[in-house]
Amino acid sequence: MDARQALALARRVIAGEPVKGYEELYAAFLEMRVLFNKPPSWYERALARAILGVRQVGERHWFVPGLPGDYYPFYSVWLSVDGRYKCDCHSRSFGRSREKAICTHIAGVMVSRRWRRLKRDLGIATS
Numbered sequence: 001m002d003a004r005q006a007l008a009l010a011r012r013v014i015a016g017e018p019v020k021g022y023e024e025l026y027a028a029f030l031e032m033r034v035l036f037n038k039p040p041s042w043y044e045r046a047l048a049r050a051i052l053g054v055r056q057v058g059e060r061h062w063f064v065p066g067l068p069g070d071y072y073p074f075y076s077v078w079l080s081v082d083g084r085y086k087c088d089c090h091s092r093s094f095g096r097s098r099e100k101a102i103c104t105h106i107a108g109v110m111v112s113r114r115w116r117r118l119k120r121d122l123g124i125a126t127s
């Protein structure tokens with residue numbers, strides 16, 4: 001799946017369309033929707049990154065795929081010792097303006113972790 005297909009799929013999931021195999025991703029989106037008040041494009045980009053594959057490379061460190069409109073093909077997100085997510089886009093272009101808002105790279109990690117947990121928990125509940 002390429003980035004445009006992932007964005008299209010993310011839009012369908014966010015719209016509440018039943019997409020086979022992505023039921024838990026919709027649940028993860030709903031959790032994010034409770035936590036944040038963001039425009040639809042913010043969720044779309046976060047879900048698309050999770051669909052493309054957020055890769056955990058350390059206990060508190062993830063690689064997040066870029067999307068059209070990003071400057072880099074990958075971003076590095078980590079949990080700092082104070083428990084806050086950090087992204088290397090903060091130290092790159094437009095970092096200062098992005099640091100105040102939660103970037104969609106971090107949101108992608110949050111969605112991905114919720115999605116993984118829900119797949120595990122709901123899989124046990126329905127089996």
Ligand SMILES: [Zn+2]
Pocket residue numbers: 075087088089090103104105106
């Ligand atoms: Zn970022």
